[in-house]
Amino acid sequence: MEMEKEGVILERQKIDRSQFEEAAYILKALANETRLCVIMQLTQAGEKSVTELMEQMDCEQSLLSHHLTDMRAKGILRCRRSGKNNFYSLSDNRFTNVLKCIMECGD
Amino acid sequence: MEMEKEGVILERQKIDRSQFEEAAYILKALANETRLCVIMQLTQAGEKSVTELMEQMDCEQSLLSHHLTDMRAKGILRCRRSGKNNFYSLSDNRFTNVLKCIMECGD
DNA sequence: AAAACACATGAATATATGTTCATTTGTTTG
């Protein structure tokens, strides 16, 4: 919003919405049942293969895989190959901290 | 996944993904730059009219209004009418707790 | 009462996200 006052244009100080981009990005990355379920499992187990994750979730292989790939790309998860299996684990960064907070805050 | 063992069908215990519905719902409700900006402003100011919110945001009136209406419907915000103005404030519930946690957890 | 103000609403559109299905890649095992 601009205001003119005595010939001088005063630009009222505005909050830059982009300062919330990071926060929104993190929140979006977590805001999904399947992804939360994965995170929960990995929090408990430390590391799990895709098959192991699937066994506890009732989620199609392909769908789970897409989510895992995305989460890995976003730095939420790490992946380690061992034989036929890919073992996923949480990469200890902002994402897991945030989630822990959310769980604790509860209610 | 089902396994048969000695004629008895063992249903491996699965995590009910729907237990994460609530958490995902809350996260989604917060996961947006505009909404985070509103929440931030209301956290600081306590209460603001739509115009006041807009003055600090560079956001179209209609868009902001849609978000405010949604957030109100989801119980994130309260609204109080006074004359020509609608004053919004945070309704002190799960949403604000979660957000506070996220902000504190930071990094 | 007309005009101005503050905001909400609805329809249309744009964009992002989630989901499925079929197929492919890499690895191990017989």
Add this chain to the structure above:
DNA sequence: CAAACAAATGAACATATATTCATGTGTTTT
């Protein structure tokens, strides 16, 4: 090396979310 296993990928589709534009509603001001 063929078959089986574990998982990834890509295209197509479905659904949800965000955004814009035009208009409507209630309130105040003149």
